[in-house]
Amino acid sequence: xxxxxxxxxxxxxxxxxxxxxxxxxxxxxxxxxxxxxxxxxxxxxxxxxxxxxxxxxxxxxxxxxxxxxxxxxxxxxxxxxxxxxxxxxxxxxxxxxxxxxxxxxxxxxxxxxxxxxxxxxxxxxxxxxxxxxxxxxxxxxxxxxxxxxxxxxxxxxxxxxxxxxxxxxxxxxxxxxxxxxxxxxxxxxxxxxxxxxxxxxxx
Ligand code: ZN
Numbered sequence: 352x353x354x355x356x357x358x359x360x361x362x363x364x365x366x367x368x369x370x371x372x373x374x375x376x377x378x379x380x381x382x383x384x385x386x387x388x389x390x391x392x393x394x395x396x397x398x399x400x401x402x403x404x405x406x407x408x409x410x411x412x413x414x415x416x417x418x419x420x421x422x423x424x425x426x427x428x429x430x431x432x433x434x435x436x437x438x439x440x441x442x443x444x445x446x447x448x449x450x451x452x453x454x455x456x457x458x459x460x461x462x463x464x465x466x467x468x469x470x471x472x473x474x475x476x477x478x479x480x481x482x483x484x485x486x487x488x489x490x491x492x493x494x495x496x497x498x499x500x501x502x503x504x505x506x507x508x509x510x511x512x513x514x515x516x517x518x519x520x521x522x523x524x525x526x527x528x529x530x531x532x533x534x535x536x537x538x539x540x541x542x543x544x545x546x547x548x549x550x551x552x553x554x
Pocket of ligand 1: 358525
């Protein structure tokens, strides 16, 4: 399986990192070795001095598809959850400056903590899902899918022009503003509404 991550899908987050608002979805991949199961600790890797949390709504692909039309995008996932797109921001900055790919900064082991999933039928409106991240009990990120630049349907249509979506693939749909650094012993918790969906202790 593969993990597809959408970058800069919330305007307020693009602005906080001084990035332009994209005209089409920007995406990158993480390998399956990046997955960190729920409640497992995250060990800060040696090669970075600045790991950022990015809380994101995650879609689990439930049907094989390519060249999917936007209007049918919602037929390709049944479950929605939360994940954290851990990013070695110092390394990413070096990659950006050199015009290099982002994998060293984004695709390392444990860089994709995954929470539990909910049936999408539990949501009355997929375009109005509030989610948040706390660090040691303090709210750091608050997002709502109504603020996404590209909707779930549009993301699925766009990505499937380039690569076949397979059952079990995951799509991280972008992070809202408020990203920041983690330190040893931090507790990160993610919520959809007031439901706790993910928990991760930093070591
Ligand atoms: Zn991200």
